[in-house]
Amino acid sequence: MLEIVFTKGKVGADAVRILCCAENARPELTSLGKDTQELVCKALKQEKFQGKSGQMVVVAGGRSKVIVAGVGKNPDEIALQKLGGSLVKPLFRDSVACFVVDEIKGCKLNTAEIACNVGFGLMIGSYRFDKYFTKKKADEYPALEQVVFQMKNAEVATQNFKKYAALANGVRYGRDLCNEPANYLTPQVFSEDIERLKYLGLEIEILGKKELQEKGFGLLLGVAQGSVNEPKVAILQWKGKAEQNNFDVALVGKGVTFDSGGISIKPGAGMGDMKGDMTGAAVVVSTLKVLALQAAPVNVVGIVGLVENMPSGSAIRPGDVLTSLSGQTVEVLNTDAEGRLVLGDCLTYIQDKFEIKKIIDIATLTGATMRALGSEYAGIFSNDDKLCADLIKAGERSAENLWRLPINKAYDKMIDSPIADMKNLGGANAGGSTAACFLQRFVKDGVKWAHLDIAGVDKLEKGTELCPKGATAFGVRLLNKFLYQ
Secondary structure, eight states, X not given: OOEEEEESSOOOTTSEEEEEEOXXXXXXXXXXXXXXXXHHHHHHXXXXXXOOTTXXXXXXETTEEEEEEEOOSXXXXXXXXXXXXXXXXXXXXXXXXXXXXXXXXXXXXXXXXXXXXHHHHHHHHTOOOOTTOSSOOGGGSOOOOEEEEEOTTHHHHHHHXXXXXXXXXXXXXXXXXXXXXXXXXXXXXHHHHHHGGGGGTOEEEEEOHHHHHHHTXXXXXXXXXXXXXXXXXXXXXXXXXXXOOSOSEEEEEEEEEEEOOTTSOOOSTTGGGGGGTTHHHHHHHHHHHHHHHHTXXXXXXXXXXXXEEOOSTTSOOTXXXXXXXXXXXXXXXXXXXXXXXXXXXXXXXXXXXXXXSEEEEEEXXXXXXXXXXXXXXXXXXXXXXXXXXXXXXXXXXXXXXXXXXXXXXXXXXXXXXXXXXEESOOOSSOHHHHHXXXXXXXXXXXXXXXXXXXXXXXXXXXXXXTBOSEEOOTTHHHHHHHHHO
């Protein structure tokens, strides 16, 4: 992983120099030699550099290479993170770079905060999933190993960056999980990887098929019964406030490691993307990992249901009725509406086992939400206005945006079944809202609850400054920001 260093001292002459400035401001060039300053000034004039966001000039002369980047007007945390991510490409063949940190016109952040946010952007923007390439040439891999931030308050930045580095670690871990092929990341393998995180101080419990049967996870087991890969449920606890017995929040994640749709099989086109139907679980696990790495002063418990949804002679059929852990019965009209079944039992278990007052579940749940919001926003549904507002605010501050969608009695009535307590499909319309109403039936009275439907934002078809094409791990940054608000 890319190394980020903060120093007051000099940096080797071979390192690429990086300067930045706000729109309509002049970059500070005093850290450069006189000859280099002249070259840079000439290049900036030729390129009509104005410091606009995304504007970048690369100047190479002799052994020197200088990058001047614009961050636009009044840059905030996100603008600086995007700046960091945008530097990955021009630094691809360089091994060491030096970012000269100065105050930025119109920016409310101090130099330590500026450096930390740019460094964080570099760490998540440089993410790559190259694990399964065998014939790539050496020059097709990035050469960048270290970025040094040259600044006056280096000690402060070094200390503050530990929190950012932990978050970057969690984001990258979540992306790794989601990019893994389903033949490698089975429920068994996923649960083993979760159990490995005990070394960080997390309390972890793994429930296997026999325990799930004994406890009565009827919905989750129903989803899993068509696959040769047995289901697992993982419970992770982080207790950053040892004197407090209860948990500040519970996180619940959908972990369908591959979703064929079951007997209600999906069309072949795009089915390969269904290896990412465990993104909710990856986000929950990664969030707990980040909290442990940060030694965060919060108590959080997470639960993830890990299953594979496959068609076979043992798979559940449309029309079957399952009995949930809560005792409520569900008529299964479509076996491809399986994520809500997994979450229903997990929601019940976490509330029964722990004193839970606030729950956030996260899942790639419905195509309806994706069609409504595309890849710009994740949907949020909630029974509590403040919880919803706090999550939306955290999303804005982390560039993982949420848009509230409705739930009400009319939508809830759409999932009533003529032969059971409810059905797992509400009809052709308002699919995101009826799915949320289904989940709400497993939330106990008095518990504040929010459901994040991240279908559509879980992966990118085209890369951005902060994430290449593929899995995004959407939600890790958002939840971390929420827990620190």
